[in-house]
Amino acid sequence: MTNQEILEAVGAAFPDGILGHGEFREDLTLLIRKEDLLRIAGFVKRDLGFDLLIDILGVDHFRAAGRFEVVYNVWSLLHKRYLRLKVPAEEEHPVVPTVTGIWPGANWHERETFDMFGIRFEGHPDLRRLYMPDEFEYYPLRKDFPLMGIPDSLPLPRR
Amino acid sequence: MALDTLQRDGFLTTRLDEVINWSRKNSLWPMPMGISCCAIEMMATAAPRFDISRFGSEVMRFTPRQCDVMIVAGTVTFKMAKVVRKIYDQMPDPKWVISMGACASSGGMFRSYSVVQGIDQFIPVDVFVAGCPPRPEALLQGLMELQRKIAGDRTIGRLLHGEPIRIPAPALPPAQSSMEGLSS
Ligand code: SF4
Numbered sequence: 335m336t337n338q339e340i341l342e343a344v345g346a347a348f349p350d351g352i353l354g355h356g357e358f359r360e361d362l363t364l365l366i367r368k369e370d371l372l373r374i375a376g377f378v379k380r381d382l383g384f385d386l387l388i389d390i391l392g393v394d395h396f397r398a399a400g401r402f403e404v405v406y407n408v409w410s411l412l413h414k415r416y417l418r419l420k421v422p423a424e425e426e427h428p429v430v431p432t433v434t435g436i437w438p439g440a441n442w443h444e445r446e447t448f449d450m451f452g453i454r455f456e457g458h459p460d461l462r463r464l465y466m467p468d469e470f471e472y473y474p475l476r477k478d479f480p481l482m483g484i485p486d487s488l489p490l491p492r493r
Numbered sequence: 494m495a496l497d498t499l500q501r502d503g504f505l506t507t508r509l510d511e512v513i514n515w516s517r518k519n520s521l522w523p524m525p526m527g528i529s530c531c532a533i534e535m536m537a538t539a540a541p542r543f544d545i546s547r548f549g550s551e552v553m554r555f556t557p558r559q560c561d562v563m564i565v566a567g568t569v570t571f572k573m574a575k576v577v578r579k580i581y582d583q584m585p586d587p588k589w590v591i592s593m594g595a596c597a598s599s600g601g602m603f604r605s606y607s608v609v610q611g612i613d614q615f616i617p618v619d620v621f622v623a624g625c626p627p628r629p630e631a632l633l634q635g636l637m638e639l640q641r642k643i644a645g646d647r648t649i650g651r652l653l654h655g656e657p658i659r660i661p662a663p664a665l666p667p668a669q670s671s672m673e674g675l676s677s
Pocket residue numbers: 529530531532566567568593594595596597601624625626627
């Protein structure tokens with residue numbers, strides 16, 4: 335299955351679902367609407383055979399429109415190729431539906447993305463922080479977070 | 494009692510400090526607080542080639558209650574700092590701390606929001622060992638430095654004057670982060 339065939343198959347099933355696409359080092363990237371994420375994710379898993387979720391990550395573009403983006407890297411054991419799905423999320427309340435129902439392995443990846451970027455995954459079974467302490471109030475991989483952190487936001491034991 | 498009687502009966506006169514310090518410094522049981530890559534060099538120090546048992550410190554205990562010196566070998570994050578402090582507090586007095594490597598001593602290359610920039614911010618440190626990672630010889634030298642420090646201690650004098658070996662640790666504020674999920 336070539337990238338062209340993937341693109342055509344998704345395009346045929348979701349005529350206005352694809353906002354854009356690109357190719358990098360022979361891997362296809364599809365920019366899709368948030369509303370279509372669950373259906374397109376289900377489609378590429380069920381009908382195109384992208385059965386293994388490699389990683390989910392967030393991107394902070396730090397621009398006025400479409401500040402955040404969630405990237406899903408999926409791999410097909412059958413076709414031996416990658417597909418990348420990108421979903422934009424707005425700045426104020428970034429929310430994206432969870433794909434744990436489609437790829438159960440998304441659970442901790444989404445928790446990590448939530449922990450680092452504050453992007454909420456609607457319907458996630460257990461959306462807690464993964465790395466930072468529960469009481470931490472910031473999202474460290476956002477571009478407006480200072481490198482050395484916010485003073486006193488992470489309390490140390492007293493000496 | 495003449496001197497020759499003393500010698501014949503196997504007596505030895507010395508200072509109490511000397512005996513106590515000598516026995517303390519030659520059996521320092523380490524608490525291996527191996528948090529990241531430095532721990533590999535700490536393990537090498539315990540292995541036959543470098544053989545930390547030459548200095549009486551081969552008994553690495555994984556329970557803090559049997560330990561004398563905590564070797565903090567690795568990158569201490571803010572989240573881990575609470576655990577390090579808790580383990581330190583569980584060690585019985587007298588106790589010492591070796592900060593092994595750049596990370597534990599100063600945050601090392603991890604100049605970032607998540608890493609404590611030096612463990613002396615939350616526990617008293619006796620010896621800092623430089624390096625990333627320090628070679629086993631460096632850790633051994635750190636241990637010998639600690640032994641030298643202990644040998645010069647006024648143990649009895651401080652006991653008589655009621656000075657504590659360590660300033661007692663203040664009571665910890667109630668844990669704010671639930672670490673329960675990690676251990677269960
Ligand atoms: S000082 Fe170097 S070797 Fe030691 S824990 Fe830090 S990065 Fe690892």
